Amino acid sequence: MEGTVTAFGEALHPRAIAFTGAAQGIERRLGLLFAGTGIALVAGMGVLGLIMRLTQATVIGLSPGWFYRVLTLHGVGMITGVLLAMMGALWYVLHATVPLSTGRMLTTYSLTIAGVLAVLIATLIGGFGAGWAFLPPLPFYPAGQWSVWSESLFFVGNLLVGAGFCVFCIDVLERTTNTYGGLFRTLGWHYLRGRDKEAPPPQAIAATVVAIDGLISCAVGSTILLGLLGRTYDHAVGIDALVAKNLVYFFGHSIANLTIYLGAAVIYVLVPRYAGRQYETTKVFVAGWTGSLVFIATAYSHHLYMDFVQPTWADVVSEVASYGALIPVAVITIYSMTMLIWGSSFHWTLASTLLYVGFAGWAIGGVGAVIDSIIPINFRLHNTTWVVAHFHTYLILCVVVWAVAFLAHLLERDAGRTTSRALRAWTVGLILVGGYGLTGTWFVEGALGVPRRYAIQPSGTSGYSVVGASFALLLALGFLILFLQFIRLARAAWERRQHVLVDHFDSWTGTHYQARGLRADDGPTLETAGQSRRGVPLASHAQLGFGLAACIVALASFFPQVIDASEVSNRYHHLDHAGQFLLGGMLGVLLGSLPAVSRRLGDHSSLGLLAVLVAPMLMMAVMVPRIYEPLEGDPLEHALYHLAMAGFGFLTGLGATRLGLVTGRIMFALSVGMPLMFAAAMK
């Protein structure tokens, strides 16, 4: 035991030894890679943010065209940066108990970086400036600022980032449900009902919730992005602005929101290491995360309060969900973390201090968000800088702070020590003063009615921007001091990792002594432990019968009368495509679920993942009138096109069977939903 305490050094609470294992090389490496890249991205985007604030303060003269390019890049880059860092952090804490795939994590990284590069080129070189929310049809009204290639590249970039997150979510969902015995067990529902005596660890439950909501968000996002990509190729494609807005905000809001919940899953593991008390799953915890599963997916509609044509019930549901989302956060996560900390002889280090600061950021930013989600209040604050204020509060002062806390945790563990108290005080002080000062000016401006996303501030309000920019400089100084401490810690960690004390014998004097020697590198482990078999989507005779019945119903999409009727409009035509996709998909699921076939197909989950990811996207990519209308003149080509729709479905269905019962079912259901949403949005 003493040896391990020495390994922790001053980095963790002495009591943490009882429940903290040594981090494997691969966890550390991936953690450092994701957190390092994410934080570097956040830092770069922060500089862009400062440039915009200085422009609004009329200190520097960025033109409106450049302002909106920078604004767009800043938004996408920031969300992607914190997403990367938080994915790395979750992988780090989850990998100890769930055999996550290293290869898929590296795929996530590659896709995300490729996406960021595409957005970078689309904005800075291509001039794309429709905002990170790219509210359709704005991308197609460039006002002379960008060309078709840049808007296409922007959509592709977002698709890649979404695909990266999707791979991460599939891996997490597949591995957690396999490890803990199915979806209901992993979410703790069996434990809640008293069927199981033990529940999965908190981080596994939280990660599963994030993965499910993440997959839904990615499916929605891919749908609208592919629709818009098709619109760049065929300008005759119509867009239903209301449906498109719903899809865009479902995607954007949920992904941004999920970065915090990814962080929440991480703190259940990290904070106990400083409190010296383990965090246990309780029934209240399970109930709370079940609530979050629903609330995260239903709260987005508050972005559409001022679209009065949105059904009122949707607004009311959103208002209830937005407030409801507060309850698990306030009653479970933040509250129980403060309980954990209270009277624990808390071990204050750089990482633990930042983790604690993040709670306050989440709480205060969350209150600002909940206030804005009340419909009559939103009527007075909608799209003012109040919105900017509350999401920057919980993004900068919670998610970004947790991201750097995670990096600090890694470095401090490796270095076996923390930094000086004075430096920590300066760092946290500057981050708090600068951060809350910056967001505070937005809150005040929002109450004044200053609209957000203005390249040129309303007359007489630039003073706020001057004050805001000054606080932003303090915030930047705080992060700069933090990074200097990171460098010191990294040096210490390097020394500690590279060298070990080795026993030597001096043959001349006949004495034994110890000297520094190079440590043998443990090298990266490229693949982690395999996983047990996890079933197929249609696991019983009754379920196979259901699949067969669904195929028979979906066969109607090939009836000539139905195909003729669907020619009335693009929307109906797409609905018919969805039916054909369903038919092919169900056939694939049915076939792949048959025990004999399943055995022959073997455990090719990565191929399955590729199929469920790519096949639905390919189908929607060719659902463009300019592609399929020329084929309609020839009956054979027409029939082949529709068969291809079913073929994409077949590949998806077959691929889904390789992902197991839970993930396979969810992915197949989402892939069927995608063309339906596509039909609703593109007309």
Next chain:
Amino acid sequence: MRAPVWFAACERVLTGPARDPHGSRGLTGGTIGPSAGRGSSTARCSVDDGHKEAADERMAESSGGRLSLHYGSPQMAIGITFAVLALLLALAFAVIATQAGSAVGAQRVHDLGYWLRKRWLALLLVIGVLVVGVSLFDLPFATGSDAGRTVVKVTGGQFFWSLSPNRVPAGSHVRFEVSSVDVNHGFGLYDPHGHLIGSVQAMPGYHNELDLNLAEAGVYQIRCLELCGLNHSTMESTLTVTRR
């Protein structure tokens, strides 16, 4: 709601002098827009009602159609409520941080913490039911037919607002029928004092209807509240509410 002296002073520093269209209301009394001086506003206040409207419009035009913004009463109430809640939270976190270093038995913390948590949950639920419940009685969505209302058709486009009619008599119950010819815009309406009194989105292919009672005469400013492209921040217009 009358602003405290310190608040008005801060506001003057950050936004410039406040505007009072008729010399009798507003936070501090003052001018329209950045270019008009306090003296000229006072002088205009002495002219008769018929000339006031023209004067308001002239002032709006002379300032490039831009009126200074000022804190509305609801927004101030919201801001103060938030500030109080944020400070209470900050205080709570500071207290917890000071207690974190002490050594208290885990069981004792659990007993007290779980007892307190039930009450905390109950409190949040009660607040939620009250807040959400009350808010449902004050939804801004237009209901019923437009009978008895002055209908103003509002069309947004890159980068203009078209209003028909663009003058309505004071005291009108106005129904704004808002749409767009190209992209999404946000119709934000600011009263003659520069208070944001409401907003609704202008969405292509849809008509959003907003009902407002415009009791006060003067020049109301319209700003775009949804990113709509290059000149989003200068997409402005005005609606004149005339005296009856």
